[in-house]
Amino acid sequence: MTNPADNPHDRYFKEAFSQIDILADFLNVYLPEALRGQLDMTSLVRQQDSYTDDSLSEHFADLVFTAQLGSKPVQIALLLEHKSYTEPHIHFQLNRYMLNAWEDQLTHKRLLLPIIPIIVYHGRRRWKKQPISNYFSTLPISVLPYLPSFDYVLIDLSTMLERLPAFASDYARLTGVLLQNSRQKRVLERALREIGDSINRLLAEERGERFFKTSLLYLTWVTSLTKVEAVIIFRNVSQEADNYNMSLYEQLIQEGVEKGIKQGREQGIEQGIEQGIEQGIKAMLKLNMTAEIIAAAMELPLDQVNNYIAHIQAKQA
Structure with a gap:
């Protein structure tokens, strides 16, 4: 039941x-x-x-x-x-x-x-x-x-x-x-634009920030949206949400890294950490972050990040 x-x-x-x-x-x-x-x-x-x-x-x-x-x-x-x-x-x-x-x-x-x-x-x-x-x-x-x-x-x-x-x-x-x-992605984004000012005000206070995070999780529960996609929708409708998203980037990146490492171990790949880094960079690319920002966030050389990006893009082509 x-x-x-x-x-x-x-x-x-x-x-x-x-x-x-x-x-x-x-x-x-x-x-x-x-x-x-x-x-x-x-x-x-x-x-x-x-x-x-x-x-x-x-x-x-x-x-x-x-x-x-x-x-x-x-x-x-x-x-x-x-x-x-x-x-x-x-x-x-x-x-x-x-x-x-x-x-x-x-x-x-x-x-x-x-x-x-x-x-x-x-x-x-x-x-x-x-x-x-x-x-x-x-x-x-x-x-x-x-x-x-x-x-x-x-x-x-x-x-x-x-x-x-x-x-x-x-x-x-x-x-x-x-x-x-929540069930209709395009309609949802249009509706959220109608209350963009409300979202800005919510994120200006501690209680509103907690409620916003709960709302973000709700979207990932009831839709096919990933956390990354939900973050992108909110950043498109609210300046404060875009600023708030910066605090979510590290969480999303860490989830991507951990997922990649787990997949690497399950597949018996010795370089599981490489998979983790690649997953983290993919998450950051979906958030429209530049190679320079990714390199700074992950403390990696810029040329190494560019190599990862080229590898990711080649697999997606």
Whole structure:
């Protein structure tokens, strides 16, 4: 059975939406006005409870928060729909989730709290909301009162770029853009250009730098992009990202060297270190570094670096 913790979308989602300011920003943008006006965003507190059973765990990576709604506490169940397609019968899954939560509250003799289910959807197709009555064909009006009728909040990230000006947090902008566009390299780069200033501001602070690194790793988890390619995409959309990339060069080079040495040993090549150096130089070339910079970084003579480059280019021809 699939564990949501092993799903990179869920991991990044939880990393981002566990941060109260990011969650509050999305709620401020996507909640219905009447609900938004009553919900005290400063009172949001994450709970450690989880109400996903074996069946629901394949669909949801749940985050549960409590907050004040007017003078009353309300529980928010923030659920991630992590499929690439829409869920035609989402009410049934939500209903099961809410029943699990209320049964737990009753079992532990806690105050029963209303639950506002929130779906964060990042598929390609537009999500079409419908009432639960639509699941049943030719339903007589007399039967409607007997159906479990309830609504949910939809955060449809296909509208993310249209709503960018409404977001207050650079963290939320980057989160939404990556979740929605990570599967499409060209679209992703265009979307990141839209938030280039946000990336610059993030990298001007320590917390933002950590979050940027997490975002970079997320891209390599969910796409065929290598770390080098992900670095190049970010350097093309943000000056600060380009500057920050300098601190990643040594890491990428070291990974290339270690990979080359490992390959050399596995193949029984005595000069495994030569393979490692070559891998490191290949990584640096992908970052558009000149032979002079490579020579300085790897503390090698320039003519030796040029020989490596010529050898690499000859193999690629």
